[in-house]
Amino acid sequence: MSSVVSRGTRAPSLRLAIIFTTLVIAVAMSSLWGLSVGAFPLSFQVVINSLLDLDGPQQTYMVMVSRLPRLVLALLCGAALAISGVIIQGIVRNPLASPKIIGINSGAAFAVCLLLALLPQVALVHMPLIAALGGALAAFLVLVGAQFRGVSPLRLALVGVAVGMLFDSGVDFYLVANHSPEQAAPMVWLTGSLWARSWEHVDAVWALLCVLIIVGYGLTHQLDLIGLGDDMATSLGQRVALTRLLLLGIATLLASISVGVVGVLGFVGLMAPHMAAQLVGGRARVQLPCAALLGMLLVILADAVGRAIAPPIEVSAGVLTALFGAPFFVLLMLKNRGDLQQ
Amino acid sequence: MGNRRFLSSLAAAGFALLSLGGIAQARDVQHELGTTNVPDEPKRIVVLEFSFIDSLAAVGVAPVGLTDDNKPERITEQYRAIIGNDFVSVGTRKSPSLEMIASLQPDLIIADKTRHSSAYKSLSAIAPTIVLDSLTGDYHSALEQAQVIGDAIGKSEEMKARVAAHTARFESVKANVANAKKEGRTFQFGVVSSRGLYLHAPHSYNGSLLMALGLPLSLSAEGAGVSYESAYVKTSLEQLSEINPGVLLLGRYSENTVTDQWKDEPLYKAVTAVKEEQVYYVSGHNWARLRGIVASELTFDELEAALAKVAEKTGK
Amino acid sequence: MARASIKLLVLLGALLATAVLSLHVGGRADVGISQFFSLLSNSGERTLQELVMLDIRMPRTVVAILTGINLAIAGVILQAITRNALASPSILGINQGAALGMTLAVLLPSVFVVGVEAMAIIGALLAGTLTFGFSGGFRGSIRPLPLVLSGVAVGAFSFAMVRFTFTLDDEVARDVILWTTGDISGVRWHDTTALSLWAFGGILAAMLIAHKLNLLAMGEAAAQGVGADPRKTLLIGAVIAAGLTGVSVATAGPMAFVGLVVPHLCRIVVGADHRRLLPAAAVGGAVLLLFADGLSKLVVAPEEVPVGVIAALIGAPYFVYQALFSKELDL
Helix, strand or coil: CHHHHHHHHHHHHHHHHHHHHHHHHHHHHHHHHHHHCCCCCCCHHHHHHHHHCCCCCCCHHHHHHHHHHHHHHHHHHHHHHHHHHHHHHHHHCCCCCCHHHHCHHHHHHHHHHHHHHHCCCCCHHHHHHHHHHHHHHHHHHHHHHHHHCCCCHHHHHHHHHHHHHHHHHHHHHHHHHHCCHHHHHHHHHHCCCCCCCCHHHHHHHHHHHHHHHHHHHHCHHHHHHHHCCHHHHHHCCCCHHHHHHHHHHHHHHHHHHHHHHHCCCCCHHHHHHHHHHHHHCCCHHHHHHHHHHHHHHHHHHHHHHHHHCECCECCCHHHHHHHHHHHHHHHHHHHCHHHHHC | CHHHHHHHHHHHHHHHHHHHCCCCCCEEEEECCEEEEECCCCCCEEECCHHHHHHHHHCCCCCCEECCCCCHHHCCHHHHHHHCCCCEECECCCCECHHHHHHCCCCEEEEEHHHHHHHHHHHHHHCCEEEECCCCCCHHHHHHHHHHHHHHCCCHHHHHHHHHHHHHHHHHHHHHHHHCCCCCCCEEEEEECCCCEEEECCCCHHHHHHHHCCCCECCCCCCCCCCCCCCEEEECHHHHHHHCCCEEEEEECCCCCHHHHHCCCHHHHHCHHHHCCCEEEECHHHHHHCCCHHHHHHHHHHHHHHHHHHHHHHHC | CHHHHHHHHHHHHHHHHHHHHHHHCCCCCCCCHHHHHHHHHCCCCCCHHHHHHHHHHHHHHHHHHHHHHHHHHHHHHHHHHHCCCCCCCCCCCHHHHHHHHHHHHHHCCCCCCCCHHHHHHHHHHHHHHHHHHHCCHHHCCCCHHHHHHHHHHHHHHHHHHHHHHHHCCHHHHHHHHHHHCCCCCCCCHHHHHHHHHHHHHHHHHHHHCHHHHHHHHHCHHHHHHCCCCHHHHHHHHHHHHHHHHHHHHHHHCCCCCHHHHHHHHHHHHHCCCHHHHHHHHHHHHHHHHHHHHHHHHHCCCCCCCCHHHHHHHHHHHHHHHHHHHCCCCCC
């Protein structure tokens, strides 16, 4: 038995090692590229000098103050969104699910609009917090609502979509009742961009996100059990309802904190988990870190391309992740017809 | 509330000048988001709204960087005549490129409250930043902001003189308005695009400017007893006929506008301004996007031309 | 039979009441429903108030009625041919796709030269087809979960693009918001031609295949058992639904929830027989949009809100309720 297992896993473990090494290198390379491009392009030499405080030409402001915090946020939020996606896809048991389906994005946008409408004088430095709270609150409503009827994946998705659409219509009402989108200028914050993000934002979220990511990784076994189906999981000794709630809570926090600090980066939470499943299979223990790396890669590239494409204009990273996602999605439909049906 | 803050900042700046006796030294400028220590006579200034360009131009100072929304024609020739062409575009007013700003190594940044509050800390990390309410402010606050900018760049006296000259011009226009034959007409400014007509309400920049000049605004609260919450009111043809302006000043934002589409409709023809041929097309850009001393003097020119025509047609 | 006629009376009463509401309120306080009647009796010179009623209020009300009819019929047909109570423009991402098409046309008029209306139809069709494809619609039955999730994904893509315009010019953002929220404040009689032709033809064609829709809704096997070719009905149904949705979106912009909520409510009232469901849904759709149109002129008077936003604000809570409590959706 053990020989069978070891023979069965040796080749994949080499494969896994190669995949993970490649991904880590890709993340590192794209990070370096991300630090070098922008309205003010720098050579790799200058970037490295500045990072390591070496002799030679440096651009400390560009690298350390402007781009490095954005990069760190891209890494953190890319991983957070991807992990959130893995958890939600695991629970809904469908590779088309994403953090958006529990209403986080719409809740965040609605909270910001409500803030602007009710307290127009309030300091906008609190906006990320308000957005994160709004997202978490919407997700909480969805989870409670779905729980209340006994969670089935369809019920969760439906309630999530319905609550999301309700908040979206609230946002639309705010936008049109004002007739002045310029007064909704703070909404630009939520369009999925890393514009004007600084170390202050990194300080606010890094510890929390790291803890959540670690806890999420610790629960991968439970996630795999849920994937087997409620009955199977229960027979294996899992308290399904409780575990599911815990996992959804973590996914909610990861995604809403990300939305609060970088806005809506669509498709990361959808694409990264799916690509990871293709590369390393659906076991959460390997899928989750792989998805996290892919999520990082996607967000870094989206941010860097957005800065490099037409300076001094920045194209929102959210648009680019959506654009990356579109062909991926069509490919998914053409190639993997059976998967989506489950 | 905004007024009081600006007055107090004016007083503070004046007091600082007096007590220092003109000794070159950094000064504190009070603004929407707090107090910022600004170097004496900053040389490299970056501005992130059109009205701030206006204030610099008013006292002959050229910014090193500005936001032109990536459309160079938005910095009009009147400004270029004063500030030249040696500035760098740092992108759009909504999300200017912080890296472009930093690369200019400014010693003062002037930002807008609505648009740039969320980036205040990032901007402050580049250079001393003051934040003023250009976007939602009215005509009076634009003049106050000009003086704050004058104080911040060490040109208090020049700005006071410029504002005084502007006020003289304003008063003469106001006198013209008072003497002009208006025959009880109400006036209204709006912009038209292919999608809609937006009238500028009393508390918008242009609304407050026309009111200050003593022109009865068609949208003004007195009258129908309705008040407009928005600064810009999207107006359907039916609402326009209810508001019924006596003189309509329109800024075009596109080639084929809704007012062109309405021109054969009986209801549009029944609007007083249309019926009596009192619709005047003015520069939408100068009126609606630009603000401040120089811009409002361009507005005065077009307004006086329109008033002359109003009088001429009324005289017949 | 007596109960059926009571239901009919209630529906027609609601139609009448909301039509009066929609005609009665508006920007000019001196124009109301009385002008409608004086128009009928007065054959001489028309007053300005009567012209407002004739040229502005009436076409707008008619557009609201026709859009409501078209979207509700399209919803009923879509739900029958997919055998899925969730199939509707808002869930399938069709509205969001239309919004994306319009946004592209506003943003890059030199690239998308066909115009905003045509781009709305193209976007809507593309989005609907994609959602259909992702959820396995081209291979037979559509299961609800993949349908919802595909709709969300397609919608999210469009959403990212539409919201991106917020970071661009103020004027562009303003135009995009107006196009994509279902604003009918500028419609005139010439906007009603295509809508009414499609509404008339759509109801007629749908009534002709109503029996087959019944069979299809029961399941393909049953349909084949009585000798109907389900593929033909499916194709005809899809073409009608696409045309009805497209013409509505092009004239009035995206209207969420009409195609979802109205068929569902009507099914509760008149049952699942399409011969009764179709006319009931047509009236129901008209009532919903007329009511929304009336409200859209009242909520922030004297200003107006696009009717699509009001329809969404009415429809969304019902959808939440439906998602929480409906057994029908728990397939």
